Amino acid sequence: MDITPEDIATGASAASASFKAIRQLLGVFKDAKDMLPADKQAAASLAIENSEKQLAIAEAELAKSLGYQLCHCEFPPTIMLSVGYADPSRTSKGGPVFECSKCGYDTAAPWAFTRTKPSLTK
Numbered sequence: 689m690d691i692t693p694e695d696i697a698t699g700a701s702a703a704s705a706s707f708k709a710i711r712q713l714l715g716v717f718k719d720a721k722d723m724l725p726a727d728k729q730a731a732a733s734l735a736i737e738n739s740e741k742q743l744a745i746a747e748a749e750l751a752k753s754l755g756y757q758l759c760h761c762e763f764p765p766t767i768m769l770s771v772g773y774a775d776p777s778r779t780s781k782g783g784p785v786f787e788c789s790k791c792g793y794d795t796a797a798p799w800a801f802t803r804t805k806p807s808l809t810k
Contacts, residue, residue, distance in 0.1 A: 696754070703750055710743055757795065759788035766790045772803040 714736060721732040744764040751767040752758055758765035768786035774796045776782030785796040789808035794801075 700750075700754055707743065707747055714739060714743070757786040759791060759793055761788055761791035761793065768793075768795070769805075769808060771805045771808060772796070772801045774801045 717732070717736055721729055721736065724732055741764065748758055748765045748767060752765075757768040759768050766788050768788050770784045771787040771794065772785045774782050774785050785794055785801040785803075787794040787808050792807070792809040
C-alpha cells in the first residue's frame with residue numbers, strides 16, 4: 689500500500705484534532721483540580737504540567753516529521769510557521785521564510801523577504 693500526500697494530510701488533520709481535544713481535556717482537569725482537597729492539588733498540578741509538556745513534545749515531533757521548522761528558543765521546541773518568502777535577488781537563499789511565534793526569530797535576513805502573513809509574535 690502506497691501512502692499518498694492526501695493520506696498524510698488526513699493523518700495530520702486527525703492528529704491536530706486529537707491534540708486539540710487533549711488540550712481541552714487538560715483544561716477541564718485544571719478546573720477540576722481546584723475542587724480537590726488542598727493536599728491533592730499539588731500532585732494534580734504536577735501531573736497536569738507533565739502532561740502538557742509531553743503533549744508539546746509530541747506536537748513538536750509530529751511537526752518535525754511533517755517537515756516543519758522548529759525554533760529552539762525553549763524546550764519543548766516551538767513550531768515555526770511560514771510567514772513569507774525570501775526574494776532570491778535580495779538574498780543568497782530564496783524560498784519560504786519561517787517565524788517563531790514565541791521569540792519572533794525568522795529564517796530570513798532582516799528585510800530580505802516579502803511578508804505574506806502578519807507577525808506571529810504575541
